[in-house]
Amino acid sequence: MNRLDGKVALITGGAKGMGAVEAQQFADAGATVIISDVLDEVEAVELTVD
Numbered sequence: 001m002n003r004l005d006g007k008v009a010l011i012t013g014g015a016k017g018m019g020a021v022e023a024q025q026f027a028d029a030g031a032t033v034i035i036s037d038v039l040d041e042v043e044a045v046e047l048t049v050d
Contacts, residue, residue: 002030015039 009026013019015037027033
């Protein structure tokens with residue numbers, strides 16, 4: 001069981017930079033992550049879940 005299993009994280013400004021890193025860390029820790037940003041998908045980074 002991961003530390004954040006069953007938790008939901010809302011990350012604003014999560015398309016790139018620190019927000020993207022934080023979103024990835026929350027996802028890696030088991031959280032369901034909801035990301036919002038004003039950038040379009042071309043500028044955003046892709047998160048991976050292991």
